[in-house]
Amino acid sequence: MKRKKTILKYLLTFCGHLLFWIVIYNFYAYFLGYGSSNTEYVKLFSIFLMPVTILISYFLIYYLIPNYLLTKKYMYFILYSIYTFIISVYVIILSIMYGLIYSEGYKEVDTAAPLTKTLPFIVLGVYFVVLIIVSFSLIMHNYNSIVSNENLNNKILQTQLQIKDQELRFLKMQIHPHFLFNSLNTIYGFALNKSDEAPEMILKLSNLLDYILYQIEKPHVLLIDEINHLLDYVALEKMRFHDTLKVETKIEVVNNTIQIAPMLLIPFVENAFKHGNIINGSLNVIIKIKCVANNLFFEIENTSIAEKNSNSGIGLDNITKRLEMLYPNSYILEALQTESSFKVKLTINNLNKFKNE
Structure with missing residues (x-):
């Protein structure tokens, strides 16, 4: 029974993440192709931004933030965040270049540029998504911490009440x-x-x-x-x-x-x-x-x-x-x-x- 609950929990978590990234993909398609009629080009190009966005986001929320920010190792967090930013900018630009190359076949002739955003805006769009994900992660962490503290306080209170009741019984x-x-x-x-x-x-x-x-x-x-x-x-x-x-x-x-x-x-x-x-x-x-x-x-x-x-x-x-x-x-x-x-x-x-x- 416990194993089934664990499997169900992981399954729901996976489905939640999958649904979230589908929403992000549609955001990229809308953000990059707003005002463009060449939807096939935009959708294909948006796919190339997904791996780097997922990689940066999960690296931040599952490694950098828990190991350095939440443990109050602020100097290391700032240092590694700078390294992460430099490397991620390079990877984002590579993803954009590969996306432009592989999407070239879907570019319609004699039409306006299918992408309505320039390179800096695309990079900023990626970091905007990462920022939202990190902020949401911190909010959830704070919420879970509050819930855990309340549960711990409730357990402590119950233990104190039990001790108090036992002491009263002993005195009686x-x-x-x-x-x-x-x-x-x-x-x-x-x-x-x-x-x-x-x-x-x-x-x-x-x-x-x-x-x-x-x-x-x-x-x-x-x-x-x-x-x-x-x-x-x-x-x-x-x-x-x-x-x-x-x-x-x-x-x-x-x-x-x-x-x-x-x-x-x-x-x-x-x-x-x-x-x-x-x-x-x-x-x-x-x-x-x-x-x-x-x-x-x-x-x-x-x-x-x-x-x-x-x-x-x-x-x-x-x-x-x-x-x-x-x-x-x-x-x-x-x-x-x-x-x-x-x-x-x-x-x-x-x-x-x-x-x-």
């Missing part, structure tokens, strides 16, 4: 085990103590698993669904900490159609519980989520002892990388550590801009 795979490990440990502790809250915790975890399995692979989910997922996680942590955890949430989302990348906020909440410290008998966590005019404002603050809290881990590292890939130049992430608290502020501007990306 890191988030899942981390999150599930913490949740299952909590349920395991309740099961060992035969707590009555264990069934409710399992139900909450079931909702979270449903979200992960069926929503996480989507590029974007509704912000309200992401918030509900976050609140289910908070509910699990409340059961685990009992009276030692105090969580205050303030949520203001007017537009329920706003979308966001899944599992984007949960690592901040997870780190607040993981790295937070119990001070004066309780771990206090304040979560604020506000969405105004497609701009998201997220803030979380937890009690923390500065010298003991590094606030590091897979979660925060991953979320920073995801933000850079998903919302480049459209987010602001700030972290502030005080003597007794750690606060993170995240702002994402114009969420709808990235909705279909």
